[in-house]
Amino acid sequence: MEESGPKLALMGPKLALISHRSSSSISISISISSRPLPLSAVSLLVLLVAPDQSRCMQSVTRRNPLIQQIPFRFQQAGSLKRTKQRNTTTFQNLSVFGILCSPPVSCAPAANAAQTFLVKSRGGALSAARQRTCWTWNQVCKVGSERRSFIRPSLTDQPGSLGPDRHHRPAEDGEEAWKSAQGSFKAAALASLMPRTLEGQITMEKTPSYFITKEAPRRVHAMSRHTKLIVVVRDPVTRAVSDYTQTLSKSPGLPSFQNLAFRNDSAALIDTSWSAVRIGIYAKHLENWLRYFPLSRFLFVSGERLVTDPAGEMGRVQDFLGLKRVVTDKHFYFNQTKGFPCLKKPEGSSRPRCLGKSKGRPHPQIPTEVLLRLRNFYRPLNLKFYQMTGQDFGWS
Numbered sequence: 001m002e003e004s005g006p007k008l009a010l011m012g013p014k015l016a017l018i019s020h021r022s023s024s025s026i027s028i029s030i031s032i033s034s035r036p037l038p039l040s041a042v043s044l045l046v047l048l049v050a051p052d053q054s055r056c057m058q059s060v061t062r063r064n065p066l067i068q069q070i071p072f073r074f075q076q077a078g079s080l081k082r083t084k085q086r087n088t089t090t091f092q093n094l095s096v097f098g099i100l101c102s103p104p105v106s107c108a109p110a111a112n113a114a115q116t117f118l119v120k121s122r123g124g125a126l127s128a129a130r131q132r133t134c135w136t137w138n139q140v141c142k143v144g145s146e147r148r149s150f151i152r153p154s155l156t157d158q159p160g161s162l163g164p165d166r167h168h169r170p171a172e173d174g175e176e177a178w179k180s181a182q183g184s185f186k187a188a189a190l191a192s193l194m195p196r197t198l199e200g201q202i203t204m205e206k207t208p209s210y211f212i213t214k215e216a217p218r219r220v221h222a223m224s225r226h227t228k229l230i231v232v233v234r235d236p237v238t239r240a241v242s243d244y245t246q247t248l249s250k251s252p253g254l255p256s257f258q259n260l261a262f263r264n265d266s267a268a269l270i271d272t273s274w275s276a277v278r279i280g281i282y283a284k285h286l287e288n289w290l291r292y293f294p295l296s297r298f299l300f301v302s303g304e305r306l307v308t309d310p311a312g313e314m315g316r317v318q319d320f321l322g323l324k325r326v327v328t329d330k331h332f333y334f335n336q337t338k339g340f341p342c343l344k345k346p347e348g349s350s351r352p353r354c355l356g357k358s359k360g361r362p363h364p365q366i367p368t369e370v371l372l373r374l375r376n377f378y379r380p381l382n383l384k385f386y387q388m389t390g391q392d393f394g395w396s
């Protein structure tokens with residue numbers, strides 16, 4: 001008989017396996033009861049488990065008169081599909097997110113001012129001017145249906161992403177009120193992006209960059225302080241090489257790893273402004289999160305064990321979430337060609353499934369001396385991270 005209640009689902013390539021190039025992310029596809037919640041195509045990082053989004057949203061909107069109503073939610077999924085349920089409209093595979101500006105900011109064109117959206121493109125593909133443009137509901141739908149723009153929920157501070165448009169702030173509002181409105185708005189906007197959570201369901205979201213985004217802990221906390229957070233971490237040296245490999249695959253003319261890893265003015269110093277290096281300073285990012293969430297709210301998953309013992313790590317994830325252990329050893333096999341564990345049978349499919357080509361790419365050869373220096377750089381930072389988490393990840 002089919003078990004009821006929340007469980008982890010083994011769905012697509014992004015499923016119960018995990019990814020962690022971006023240091024902190026967990027790539028679990030989740031199912032809400034029997035209905036799969038499609039997650040984004042990027043590896044995950046922070047997993048938000050919010051028990052009651054709608055209540056959370058109501059309190060946000062009550063506290064701030066600027067936000068009267070946020071009636072739309074967006075999911076990323078298959079084809080564009082509109083469904084109505086309890087006054088909530090859900091668009092699937094509207095790879096766009098929209099935020100209701102209420103009262104509407106004055107933006108052009110605003111044919112339907114009551115339903116005006118700020119739109120942001122994934123990776124900044126839209127021009128800055130377009131990013132600042134508020135779009136009407138119809139325009140958002142159009143973009144979604146044409147799949148021209150991919151917009152992901154974001155807690156970062158990029159202009160034109162979440163929140164009232166800074167260029168159109170109401171003159172009568174004081175600075176504090178405005179800041180608070182922006183903060184609440186972002187929290188509400190995030191909540192609005194989450195699917196409605198019903199009894200017996202868990203809502204999850206994954207965005208690697210949250211872990212390293214300064215504003216994210218405060219905003220996630222504002223959305224729900226009961227959120228559970230899952231962070232997948234991998235040896236920061238391997239992570240940096242993986243990060244570089246990914247960038248190299250998109251920009252073949254990239255300077256060498258060592259050129260980027262060391263400062264121009266002093267070849268002895270590691271360049272911590274390079275994101276591939278900076279992201280691996282886990283202790284620093286965690287400090288920022290611990291200002292808002294106690295350690296008990298976190299689960300740290302080892303990226304290395306995820307490869308050597310995926311079922312074991314998934315067992316920890318299920319325990320942490322209070323779920324019955326549904327995902328076990330019998331779901332995985334080691335694929336010799338891929339060199340990684342794969343799923344024997346994802347949900348809804350009779351065929352085995354491995355993660356895609358961009359996961360588990362061969363890394364370029366980096367001189368041993370360079371890796372050694374990087375390892376020395378990370379050693380004390382890793383130790384600090386072990387102390388903070390109470391976990392030894394064994395990165396030597």
Ligand SMILES: Nc1ncnc2c1ncn2[C@@H]1O[C@H](COP(=O)(O)OS(=O)(=O)O)[C@@H](OP(=O)(O)O)[C@H]1O
Nearest residue numbers: 017019020021022042043242340341355359360361
């Ligand atoms: N089962 C399985 N199959 C394939 N790959 C696996 C698996 N488990 C973990 N990994 C590792 O995931 C790394 C990619 O991490 P992300 O998904 O976070 O990267 S991304 O930034 O979202 O592209 C990817 O890093 P690279 O090896 O550098 O490609 C893999 O090492």
